[in-house]
Amino acid sequence: MKTYISTICISALLLPVAAFGEQGVYEQEFVVTAYYSPLPGQCCYVRGSYEADKILNGEGHTAADGTAVFDGLAAAPSSYTFGTRITLPGIGTVSVHDRGGAIQELQDNVHRLDIWVGHGEEGLARALAFGVQRMRGTVYVSSVRQPAVAFSPSSLPAPVASLAPLQGTTNILGTAPAYGDRSVSVRRLQEALQSAGYFDHDVTGYFGSVTQKSLGTFVTAMGIQEPADILTDTAAAYLEAARERAVASSPIPGVVDVSSTASRIAAAQRTLRFLGYYQGRTNGHFDETLRSAICRFQV
Known part of the structure; x- marks a missing residue:
């Protein structure tokens, strides 16, 4: 009888606390956050600069195991082998390929989990909007049959307007919004084009065909050979000058002539x-x- 009880106790110690079903598949309580890959030329950074955000979030190109970042990438404590998959309710299934200094096992058998949610301003907006969530997920170790990775960052909200408190200026110099972007930098570009008289549309923060056409019209009018699908440094400099001139073009109401005060x-x-x-x-x-x-x- 003692031998039997001892065997049962040892087996229980070998299994995860919340294990169920087949061995290698179990439920786990997580505190889930999100991280992103910073890019040069963003409107703003959570730590104030590109270099500081790289320290916080990593280089943003590859995960800890050398895998290129991808939709469904997650960072988990070192007790999780690379390739472990975790299904989270309302989010999807992610795969562990990354680590993080703060991604640890917490007290009361709660584990940290960090999900990668994209690049640049849109990724930053998603990460901030995601916040900190606590949920129970299902863990599939790499040695068992696993569900396919199923998570798209675009399924999460990315309210770029929420980045406004991080902005230090509305200047577009140093930013590089490109076709297809949805970001604060695009909003700045549209506002600058609007101020200069080249964008007669709602400011949406999305760089689509309308913004591309407006930027193309502007660079043509300026006589410069610059692309219209991305804001180059040269085009930004011309646009800033045009905006400042437009803003200053009527600083004094009325006509200034010899009869003026x-x-x-x-x-x-x-x-x-x-x-x-x-x-x-x-x-x-x-x-x-x-x-x-x-x-x-x-x-």
Whole structure:
């Protein structure tokens, strides 16, 4: 009898606490979060910079076992062998190929799990929106018959507007939104095109054919040879200048001419000097130098 009881106890110790059914398939309580792969030129980063977000989330190209990142990739504690699959209710089935310093086994037999949800601003928006969720999943070790990986990051919400608190500026320099993107950087591009008079549509944050056509019209008007399916540094510089000029084009209400008040003329002189069109004195006098500057600005 003692031998029998001892055998049962040892067997129980070898099985996972929440094991059921066939050996190698069991239920487990998880605290689930999400992570992403940062890209250069994002509007914003959760840690403030591209390099800092790489430290937090990894390089973003390959997982810990060398596998290229893919839809359905997950990071789990080191007790999970690579290739273990986990089915999570309402999410799908993911496969463990990554690790993380904070991805550990917690107290009360609760394990951390981190799911990869994409690249760039859209991935960041998904990760932040996902938050921290606690759920019970089914674990399939690599030695048993496993379900297929079935998870798409696009099934999760990616509210790019939620990144607004992370933004430090609305400047588009240094960003590189491209066709097919849905991001804050695209919203900035659309707003800049709108301010410059080249985008007469709703600002959606999606870079589709409408945005591509508007950007193409702008670069053609500027006489520069730049693609329309991505915002290059050159096009961004021209667009920022055009936007600033459009915003500053009517800083003073009404017409500025010889009959204007001295204060209005002086304001026009200051504005035109700032924009590089006027090199005269700010004296409130309307003269030929100011008239020529106004004409050059209006061309």
